[in-house]
Structures are given as structure tokens and as C-alpha cells.
Amino acid sequence: MRLVQRIPPEAPIDSFYHHPESNQEMICQGTACFVARGLNPRLWEQACFQEKRVYCLGRCYAAPSRSSDESLPIVEVHSRCAVVMERIGPSYEALWMARSRTPGRIVEDIEASELRGRGGAGFPTGRKWRAVHRQPSHIKYVVANADEGDPGAFIDRIIMEDDPHRLLAGMAIAAYAVGASKGIIYLRAEYTRAHDILQKAINEARVDFEFQIVRGHGSYVCGEETAMLNSIEGKRPEVRTRPPYPTESGLFGRPTLVNNVETFATVPWIIQHGPETYRALGFSKSRGTKLVSLNSLFGRPGLYEIEFGIPVRRICEEIGGGLKNGSLRGVIVGGPLAGIIPPSLLDTPFGFEELQGIGAAVGHGGIVAFDESTSIRELVEHVLSFAAYESCGKCTPCRIGNAALVRSLQDRSLKRSQWDEIISAMARTSLCGLGTGVAEFAQSVSRYYGKELASCFR
Numbered sequence: 001m002r003l004v005q006r007i008p009p010e011a012p013i014d015s016f017y018h019h020p021e022s023n024q025e026m027i028c029q030g031t032a033c034f035v036a037r038g039l040n041p042r043l044w045e046q047a048c049f050q051e052k053r054v055y056c057l058g059r060c061y062a063a064p065s066r067s068s069d070e071s072l073p074i075v076e077v078h079s080r081c082a083v084v085m086e087r088i089g090p091s092y093e094a095l096w097m098a099r100s101r102t103p104g105r106i107v108e109d110i111e112a113s114e115l116r117g118r119g120g121a122g123f124p125t126g127r128k129w130r131a132v133h134r135q136p137s138h139i140k141y142v143v144a145n146a147d148e149g150d151p152g153a154f155i156d157r158i159i160m161e162d163d164p165h166r167l168l169a170g171m172a173i174a175a176y177a178v179g180a181s182k183g184i185i186y187l188r189a190e191y192t193r194a195h196d197i198l199q200k201a202i203n204e205a206r207v208d209f210e211f212q213i214v215r216g217h218g219s220y221v222c223g224e225e226t227a228m229l230n231s232i233e234g235k236r237p238e239v240r241t242r243p244p245y246p247t248e249s250g251l252f253g254r255p256t257l258v259n260n261v262e263t264f265a266t267v268p269w270i271i272q273h274g275p276e277t278y279r280a281l282g283f284s285k286s287r288g289t290k291l292v293s294l295n296s297l298f299g300r301p302g303l304y305e306i307e308f309g310i311p312v313r314r315i316c317e318e319i320g321g322g323l324k325n326g327s328l329r330g331v332i333v334g335g336p337l338a339g340i341i342p343p344s345l346l347d348t349p350f351g352f353e354e355l356q357g358i359g360a361a362v363g364h365g366g367i368v369a370f371d372e373s374t375s376i377r378e379l380v381e382h383v384l385s386f387a388a389y390e391s392c393g394k395c396t397p398c399r400i401g402n403a404a405l406v407r408s409l410q411d412r413s414l415k416r417s418q419w420d421e422i423i424s425a426m427a428r429t430s431l432c433g434l435g436t437g438v439a440e441f442a443q444s445v446s447r448y449y450g451k452e453l454a455s456c457f458r
């Protein structure tokens with residue numbers, strides 16, 4: 001009798017991912033669906049009993065949600081002008097304009113626009129483009145991060161489905177500016193409709209530039225840029241240590257520009273209207289516009305283009321129409337691995353530094369409101385369980401700590417000292433934003449919901 005099953009060589013990689021290709025109906029277990037679970041408890045129960053967890057289907061406006069739901073959200077512009085939502089279709093005028101200037105001039109324009117990355121960290125886009133532009137390599141890549149893993153976000157999905165050429169034009173302009181010869185779109189596995197639309201757009205785009213779509217396999221951490229590059233290379237998608245940064249040594253060791261879908265989608269407008277016009281929108285160090293997605297507990301869940309500087313309260317109350325039912329307990333912006341905005345701080349302006357100042361983040365722009373039907377204990381357990389499930393396992397505190405905290409919460413043995421020790425280790429030693437994000441979430445809960453958190457301890 002064989003006692004040990006031989007593991008085929010590809011198993012260590014496949015075992016990392018949560019769901020290889022499947023045509024089965026998926027039911028979402030992400031944060032937007034979790035806080036709305038009371039609207040359809042039976043569907044939520046089904047989500048919890050699925051063999052593979054699904055943490056966002058990009059349908060948070062109809063949460064709790066299922067993959068077969070084809071409804072679309074409200075989409076509106078609430079800034080002085082539409083930037084990302086200004087339709088461009090297959091004209092590629094901005095690309096031809098860009099190619100009539102030097103690559104160096106395009107990099108200067110992006111620097112002058114003060115555009116910052118929309119994937120989460122808000123890194124200056126022009127600075128990243130310059131870093132790739134100055135690399136001497138004759139092979140370079142441009143990669144669009146379309147993994148959109150933050151539960152609560154459906155921004156990139158709607159951009160790709162509604163105006164795929166906008167993303168392709170932004171990527172082709174970036175490639176011209178930095179000297180890249182190939183563009184890869186790393187697309188979230190759950191976004192099957194976006195895949196078909198993008199593929200059609202690539203086939204009909206009359207541009208002399210090569211695009212390729214690479215599909216993800218349901219792992220949140222693959223949205224982290226170095227894990228994503230490993231995934232594209234067919235390696236086990238653990239996060240890479242840095243330096244070197246992808247700008248110097250990225251895909252297959254070549255200089256690589258990684259930007260989020262919304263970042264690329266902003267570029268054609270900047271080229272056509274000029275960096276000064278773009279910079280005139282927004283405020284402080286957060287210039288231009290941002291797409292935000294509001295979850296189903298809002299009166300008007302949907303996708304909105306807003307200008308930086310608008311108070312969070314206006315987004316929630318005027319644009320989002322307040323909550324449909326119940327009273328607001330808090331707002332989670334930019335995914336669950338970030339700080340929560342309590343109702344008392346809703347007048348904070350929506351900007352990178354301003355939200356950071358209250359322990360929250362712009363992140364990718366998903367906005368999930370929750371009400372009193374969700375207790376802080378339940379929310380903490382949900383977020384830690386998400387982090388434990390999605391950890392890549394490279395850092396010990398993240399790999400073991402998240403799971404240990406969930407277990408202790410569930411069997412009511414959690415001690416304050418255990419909490420403090422693990423959270424502090426994750427804050428200090430995590431290699432990527434998943435571990436540090438858990439720490440930010442925990443610190444924010446401790447600061448704004450200290451009394452409720454105390455009830456979680458033994």
C-alpha cells in the first residue's frame with residue numbers, strides 16, 4: 001500500500017490558488033456581502049459553505065451577490081468634468097497625439113499632472129514612469145494590474161467593461177513613454193465578462209502594440225505587484241523582497257511598469273487636455289478625480305467619479321443617499337485591510353494624506369458602509385479570517401498570526417496581550433500591505449471602537 005502520495009511537480013503552484021477555472025456559480029463572501037448578509041441570509045449561508053471562498057465578484061452594489069447576477073450599478077460623474085468616465089471608444093486619438101511628442105516629454109507630462117497610482121498606495125505615477133524610462137534594457141514590459149481584489153471595489157471592472165479601449169490606449173501611451181514592447185493585463189479570474197470585452201477590444205484595436213491578457217486564479221495576494229509578476233511567470237505567487245523594484249527588475253527580470261487599471265485609464269485624458277488642466281482638479285497633494293464604488297447598504301449604491309477634496313460625508317450622504325436602513329456604524333474605504341472611518345470623522349476631506357491622518361486610506365476607492373447589524377467582534381473575525389485565508393505565507397506573523405487570532409476569537413480565548421503582540425509583529429515585519437493592512441485595521445478598531453473591541457478579550 002502506498003502511504004505517501006507523490007505530489008506532481010506542478011502541485012506546489014496550483015495549491016496556492018483558490019479556484020482554478022470553473023463554470024460554477026460563485027457566491028461572494030467579501031466584506032460588502034458580509035455587512036449586507038442580513039438582506040439575504042440564505043444566500044450568505046450558501047457563500048459560507050462553498051468549498052472555495054470568493055472574496056469579491058465586483059458586484060458589491062447588489063450584495064450579497066452571485067456571479068450570475070448581470071445587473072449594472074448606477075454610474076455618475078460628480079466632478080467638474082469627467083476624466084475617466086469621458087468615453088473615448090476605439091479612436092486612440094490620445095495615443096497618436098502622444099506619439100507625435102518624444103517619450104521623454106510624455107513622462108514629463110505625467111509628472112507634471114501629479115497623477116498618483118490608483119491601485120492603493122498612491123505612488124506618484126510620473127516618478128515610476130521615469131524610473132522605467134531611464135532603464136537601458138531593450139526589453140521592457142507594461143503590466144496593467146486588473147486583479148481588483150479589494151472587497152467593495154468594482155471600479156476597474158466597470159472601466160474595462162464599459163470602455164476597454166481607454167485602458168488599452170493608456171497602456172500603449174505608457175509603453176511608448178517608457179520604451180516597452182509588450183503590454184500584459186493581469187485580470188481577476190472572477191471577471192469573465194470583462195475578459196471577453198477586453199479580448200474583443202484587443203482584436204479590434206488598430207494599434208501596432210502587442211497586448212496579452214493573463215487570467216488570475218482567485219488569489220487576493222496576486223494583486224500585490226511582485227506576487228502578480230511571479231504568477232504571470234508561472235511561479236508560486238509569493239511576494240518578492242525588494243529591492244530590486246519591478247521598475248529595474250520586474251517580469252522575467254526586465255524593467256517593468258506596473259500600474260492599476262484606473263491609473264492607465266486616466267492617462268489619455270491628461271495627454272489630450274494637458275497636465276495643467278488635470279492638476280487644476282482635486283486639491284492638496286491629491287490632484288484630479290477618483291472613481292469610488294459604494295456598496296449595497298447605501299441608498300444609491302454605484303460607481304461615482306468625484307474630485308479629491310470632497311468631504312467623505314458628501315460622498316456618503318449626498319451622492320450615496322445615506323444608508324437605506326439603520327444607522328451608520330462606520331465606513332471602510334479602500335478594502336478591509338485599512339482603517340475604518342467612524343461617523344464622527346465623516347467631514348474629513350477625501351485625499352491621500354487627509355485620510356491617512358485619521359488612520360484610514362483612499363486605497364483603491366471601494367467604500368463599504370456598515371450599520372449596527374454588524375458588531376465589531378463579527379467584523380474583526382471576518383477581516384482576520386479573510387487575511388488568514390489570503391496570506392501568501394512568506395512572513396511568519398501573517399501566516400500564523402491571523403489564523404491564531406481567528407481561532408482565539410472563535411473559542412473566546414483571545415487575550416489583549418496576544419492581540420497586541422501579533423498585531424505589533426505584523427505591523428513591524430510584514431513584507432507586503434496584506435500584513436501591514438491587518439495592523440492598520442486593528443489599530444483603527446482599537447482607536448475608534450475600543451469599548452466593543454475590549455468585549456472580544458477574555
Ligand SMILES: Cc1cc2nc3c(=O)[nH]c(=O)nc-3n(C[C@H](O)[C@H](O)[C@H](O)COP(=O)(O)O)c2cc1C
Pocket residue numbers: 116117118119120121122123125145146147148149150220221222223224225226258259260261263264432433434
Ligand atoms: C495584498 C495586496 C493586494 C493588492 N491588490 C491590488 C489590486 O488588486 N489592484 C491594484 O491595482 N493594486 C493592488 N495592490 C497594489 C499593487 O501592489 C501596486 O502597488 C499597484 O498595482 C501599482 O499601481 P499604481 O501605482 O497605479 O497604483 C495590492 C497590494 C497589496 C499589498
Ligand code: SF4
Pocket residue numbers: 221239390391392393394395396398399430431432433434435436
Ligand atoms: S505580509 Fe502576509 S501576504 Fe504579505 S508577504 Fe508577508 S505573508 Fe505574504
